[in-house]
Amino acid sequence: MLVLILALSVVLAACAGEPKTKTTTTGKSEGNDSEPGKEKVVLDFWTFWGSETRKPIIEKIIEDFNSSQDEIEVKHTYLPWGDIWTKALAAGAAGNPPDVIINDINTVAQRADKKQNTNLSEYINKEQGFEERFYPHLWSPMLHDGDAYALPFNTDTYMLFWNKEVFKEAGLDPEQPPKTWAELEEFARKIDKKNGNKYERIGFLPRHGAGHNLWMLNADGKSYWDYDANKPTINQPTDVETLEWIKDYESHYGQKVINSFTAEFGSETANPFIAGKIGMFINPGTFYTQIRDYGDGMEFGIAPMPEREAGSGNTTWGGGFVAEIPYGAKNPEASWEFLKYLTGPEAQEYWAVKNFDNVANIEGAEAAAQSSELTEEGRATYDATVDNLKNTVLTPNPIEAPDYTTLIDPEVEKALLGDQSPKDALDKAQKAVEKLIESNK
Incomplete structure (x- = not known):
């Protein structure tokens, strides 16, 4: 009996000396390699970047973040473009959303209105001058009722x-x-x-490489939606004249x-x-x-x-993507730390140079334009795109009518084919969108 007791003591002592395990956000257990007695928080980061070009770049950024500290470990989950947001909604409804996700820049407010992303104001308010790190036209789409619900990541012009x-x-x-x-x-x-x-x-x-709506925007700096008055402005005189110009141009x-x-x-x-x-x-x-x-x-x-x-x-015009913390994420404080890194100057410069992609962080973008990794031609071209961001606006989907442009495009196409006048086309589109807004109330 004494021998058995001694043997059990040795086993228990050995177990006590092993690293503790932890349950990750994906339900897996892992050993703890951070400071003694403290478990790492493991974050699940969802993107649609799975190509041979982009996947290694985002994973290098993740690796650099993981190496920069010993409290958080980020893991990358790739999901195809057609699946990622549908699966994210399903995961959120099931109470197990990803910790961080890349999402569309023009629909941040819609998700905020539906409580699908996390209000970041409590974290941002602790960071002095935080919003000034980003281009102003990329910051405003982050807001819903005055609070930011995402951080801008990349864009174009x-x-x-x-x-x-x-x-x-x-x-x-x-x-x-x-x-x-x-x-x-x-x-x-x-x-x-x-x-x-x-x-x-x-x-x-005109319409190859760009759509008719880009010319409407270019004509007077205004889109089909007046964001200050929060209403559609589809049949304004300048828009009618622009559509007439496109029609006449193409008829040549x-x-x-x-x-x-x-x-x-x-x-x-x-x-x-x-x-x-x-x-x-x-x-x-x-x-x-x-x-x-x-x-x-x-x-x-x-x-x-x-x-x-x-x-x-x-x-x-420009579009782009944002980094968000889905609503109900289990470790929002840790997710915020990763969001800051992901949209910080170091990660943003790396993404910009490796992808030749416009980024949201001003310091990162300006550094990329001077990068020795780009050729002289590449630097000059990238610098031109950075400079053009001052001319660039975004057109976030209005909550009142998120898909309103689907009512405009068919009418415009009929006008360009000669089936109706440009004025009639835009008048019909204006009325259709107003009706949609009324029905959505």
Whole structure:
């Protein structure tokens, strides 16, 4: 019996010396390698970044955060674009949401209104001048009833690209892009190249690379929604004039020609701009990576969108993504610490340089524009996109009518096809959205 007691004592002593285990947010138990007696908080971070390019970048940021301290461990969960937010809602309803998630920048207030994300004001208020770390136009969509419910992560900005070699061939100064819509049209006509009745090259097409709504925004700096008055402003005179301009512009070529060019639009070498089949192109600044990788030394320029007329402004649009703490997350304090790192200058600069992606943190963005990891051409292009953020606005989905643009697009398409006038199209869209708002009440 004495031998048995001694043996049990040895076993118990050995067990007492083993590291304690902990239950993670995913229900798994792990050993504790932080300071003695203190368990790490394990966070589950959901993203849709699973590509060969982006997955290693986000996982390196996570690794750097995990190495920077010994209290929190972040684990990455990749879910496909079509699944991530549906599964997040289901997980939240089941009481087991992810700890941090990447989400759409234009729908933060909608999720806040439905109590799907966490109010961050108590954490932000402890950080002096916190919101000043981000571009102002990216901070305002974070707010719902005056409080922030997310932190901006990345964004983009639509700009004009032009082919300098094509400009030279057309007798245009390759260093001087068009400044106004009138110049844009003038330059395009000079770049147009026909062989008989067939266009071998087109100067520019307004809706390729950009949609009609971008031109409405560019025209007077206003979108289809007045955010101050909180109401739709779809059929304003400037919008009608803009739609008439697009219609007249496209009628010069005809729908058959435009459709044939549309069929050729794709990615990489299939892009007509890279192939030299169109001289000017509106796209986010990140389009540079396609030129870099597939343009075979193409000479190009990048500039703000032309103004409707001199002095009307170079307003353009951007989208992007945010980092959020889903409502009901088990460790919001730890999640906040990771959010701060994820949107801080070090992580933001790394993401920007490796992805050639515009980021929300001002210090991180400006550092990326000077990074020695980019080529001279890359630095100049990235710097142009950073500078263009001052012209960029976002169009968050209004809570009163989150899908209101789906009522506008069909009417606009009918106008461009000649089935109704631009004014009738926008008048109908205005009434349809007003009816939707009323029904949503």
